[in-house]
Amino acid sequence: MQEKILVVEDEIIIAFDIKSCLEKAGYIVPAIAAHGKQAVEKAAELHPDLILMDVMLKGDMSGIEAAAEIGHLFNIPVIYLTAYSDQTHLQKAKTTQPFGYILKPFEETQLITTIEIALNKHQIEVVMREALEKEKENRAIKNKFVSMVSHEFRNPLNNILTCTELLSNYSLHGNDEKRHEYISHIQKSVKHLDNLLTDVLLMSKDEPEKLQFNPAPIDLEAFCQDLLQDIQLNANENHKIIFTVHGRLANIQNNLSVVDSHLIKLDAKMLYHILSNLLANAIKYSPLGGNITFDVFYVSGEVIFRIQDEGIGIPEADQENLFNSFHRGSNVGNIPGNGLGLAIVKYYVDLHGGNVSFASKPGIGTTFIVNLPISN
Structure with missing residues (x-):
């Protein structure tokens, strides 16, 4: 792939000499800019691989100022062309972190060598930056998971x-x-x-x-009853959880291969995380008590859980970010929490290959629905 080099030089004869030299060496020169503002515009338009920038340009913006703005907006390496070697200009140029300097008049060999070194250096920096970002991303994912588990x-x-x-x-x-x-x-x-x-x-x-998602046969109704006992221990006596099973596994047995008519294959550990967080939230955000309904529906190929409360509800402005880590509703007030519960729910539902959705209205309550496919 031929690299594109933008030439920024206000002396037109010198600019065309540089263009001819670069094209002879196999580079593409898509444009020549004569002043600083034009250089910034061409950098945005053409996205060159490198810019040869004259330090002293006519007009309101010097080459150093243009390079500083380009460096702020785009990740494009800059090599300065200058007839000045005094310390004042060099110190000002250093602040823009250029990839090289070429003093006028220059030899063609010097120009091409400086460009090749700059392009290689920039490519190495890009690779290192991508590796660093990947490492940061991996660490962030691990830290997120550790935070989620700590919450649990x-x-x-x-x-x-x-x-x-x-x-x-x-x-x-x-x-x-x-x-x-x-x-x-x-x-x-x-x-x-x-x-x-x-x-x-x-x-x-x-x-x-x-x-990994590791499904195993579980007695779902017994599992839910045990879960409710755990949840009820920490619930206020004013909160009542109404548990109902709709249909039975026998209704969909022809579509499954399980060892017992009361057993289906789900990941019990993940399911505990999902349901316990939703039930705990239903209790926590129903400060005045009231009923919480917990329904299980057996349908063909999946099981559906619905948890509905009569609590404070979720403001519409918060609903888009509800499953993001550390996000909490703007109406929670002094109710304790760290915004990880629903992120945990989403994480395990996704690993399960399922879907979680909700409907909520402030002052009326919230309903969460979890659809989990029943594994064969």
């Missing part, structure tokens, strides 16, 4: 704290059934924390894409 530690830790407090009370009253129930909750929460730590270790060693 709160629910099981709260469960453990609540159960230990309740255990201390029931120990005094000798209620063995309740003790066993709360011990079971503690054990499940500890296992959940262990799974989260496994994910963190995985992300610290490898690319985030390596976190």
